[in-house]
Amino acid sequence: MIRRRRKPLRISGIAAQCAMILAALVMLAPIVWMISTSLKPEGTVLSAQPHWIPRPFTLDSFTGLFTQTQDFPVVRWLLNSLFVSLSVTVLVLFVTSTAAYAFARLEFKGRELLFMVVVATMIIPSQVTLIPVFLIVQKLGWFNTYFGLIVPCLAGAFGVFLLRQFFLSIPVELEEAAHVDGAGPLTIYWRVVVPLAKPALATLAIFTFIGSWNDFVWPLIITNDVSMRTLPIGIMIFQGRYTLEYGLTMAAAVVCTLPVIAAFLIFQKRITEGIATTGIKQ
């Protein structure tokens, strides 16, 4: 436990807190403005003086967004994004946790070296290999498919690194006890390690979900059919058509942001502490 002593009030402390409040307002202002604009009638959006509180308040932009379905299948994009992000999250948890378990607990030749190689690839930005990955996925026949959107996103080394570190911190005695009771590695992994690693798995899950939901470059190049787009690409196409209908485009932006903001606020503690312990941003 960290002792928190209330500090005596000082002028410098008050000034610092005022600065922090001001900074918080500035950082939040664009997001508040986005939500505010999305709740205004289109006719009042473009005004010489900004009104922060929408008057009258309306959901027209949102209904408009979901009814313009011919050219812009917003619902389909939303479902695509949900399906892709959830699939990526579940599959990442599976493939990285099994690999991390092998690296942490199962002995084999060249284990440390192989792990080093996997971790070393984390410094290579994904953009560098964008073209070859695209060609490989195209050769697999996965252009414009969910496979193409999902499978290449499972190979990142971050999860392996994170989970291996966590598995190493679990007392080995528990697994040894299970081993003495006759359990094989698969049972130990599933019945002992996975339940104990729930906090780390949850952290990885939330990072993976947000990262996949927000991903822009990969879905941009691996799909070109409008019905295969994910929401971030979709809303970009959408705003290209409705350049000046800011009420509509902000509604689109809000729809694309709400799931991640909700996920973030629910798991706020886990996210901020997850970064603190791993030192790695999304």
Added chain:
Amino acid sequence: MGRKRTRWAILFLLPYGILFSVFVVAPMLYGLFISLHKWYILAPHPTFVGFRNYSAILGDDLFRAAFWQTAYFVALVVPTGNALSMLFAIGLNQNYRGTTVYKVAYYLPVVMSVSVVAILWRWLYSAEFGLLNYYLGESGRTLHRLAPGVVGGAWKIPWLTNSRSAMPAIALLSIWWGAGGTMLVYLAGLKNIPRELLEAAEIDGASPFRRFWCVTWPLLRPTTLFCLVMSVIASSQVFGQTYILTGGGPHFSTLTVILYMYQQGFGLYQLGYAAAVGYVLFAAVLAFTILQFRLLQVRQ
């Protein structure tokens, strides 16, 4: 026993191993192979050209422009962004009342997609009805009222449509977007500094500034180095912001390397050339990273 364990290890490693080989290792090697070819996507066969793609890149005026624009972007974003992140972290580390609320407010932009951020800032940057120009104009008018001779009338910046302001505008929104992520890393670094050291300095009568400069700053150095390196790597890959907001314009003033790679690869279908562009950028960033380590690493 040993062989049995090895067999289990292979089984556990298999799913990730396949993915890692196909989508991480193979692309790195395959990319090098592609970059040595004239790889036009519609042509039946790629032709081997050796290092000619690389030599062409070094003589390519547009690539050179993109390279320096990217360097300009990195120079705008990394020092300012890191200073802001560090300031936020120092503020949070004081444990004032409401720290969690501040933390959430500073971090919230990070969880947004680049396309949301771009669409939102295009609205904020709108020349006639944008929020920024409105408040800028208001401050201009207020200043004008206070000191009529000094400043003239309403201020207005053609943020994204002027080749001089476009890149700083892209940098500004990128700083807003990313500051919270780096902030958390700095905060973790600050939490690792023993409180006793700062308290001892305080008892000895050191001012807050001196306490920061003589205790916090040197002890935070590994964190600072890490954050700078990661920020340079991340910001040199800038793509979404310029792709959505400016397409590289006006007059190539926001053409960045990855955007150029995208245009070459998926606009002109010159995949060999585009792959080579990726490797040239990677080599440049790697060299700069090594340089940063040499210059900033704690000497022992």
